[in-house]
Amino acid sequence: MAVSYVKADLEKQIVFLGKYTVVIVTHNLAQARRIANYAGFFWIKDQRAGCLIEFGQCKQIFEASAHELTAAYVNGSRGVIERQGVDIKSSRCLIN
Structure with a gap:
């Protein structure tokens, strides 16, 4: 449960930093679709x-x-x- 919360919070922070370039390397295609x-x-x-x-x-x-x-x-x-x-x-x- 805690891991899911951390992932969701991290994704929100990345989206919030919209004016910056953030490079994420992942094999999680669902996550890439959500935030990239x-x-x-x-x-x-x-x-x-x-x-x-x-x-x-x-x-x-x-x-x-x-x-x-x-x-x-x-x-x-x-x-x-x-x-x-x-x-x-x-x-x-x-x-x-």
Whole structure:
């Protein structure tokens, strides 16, 4: 119960700080949807550090992803990406 309260309070504080840029790294997609204006999707490629696959407004990332790897992840099918034919090897990093 206390953890949920702390999370909710933290999210309220982040939204309250609207004029500042706050960077949050999370695997909690529900939280990202609630508090983010923009989101970036990173993926480990070729045993390197995370590769930025897609960046954009939160609504675009979660509802109309430009990259099929992003869409697969936010729709909960990350574990079956290879079976769905998503070509991870040819995914282009936006930054290196």
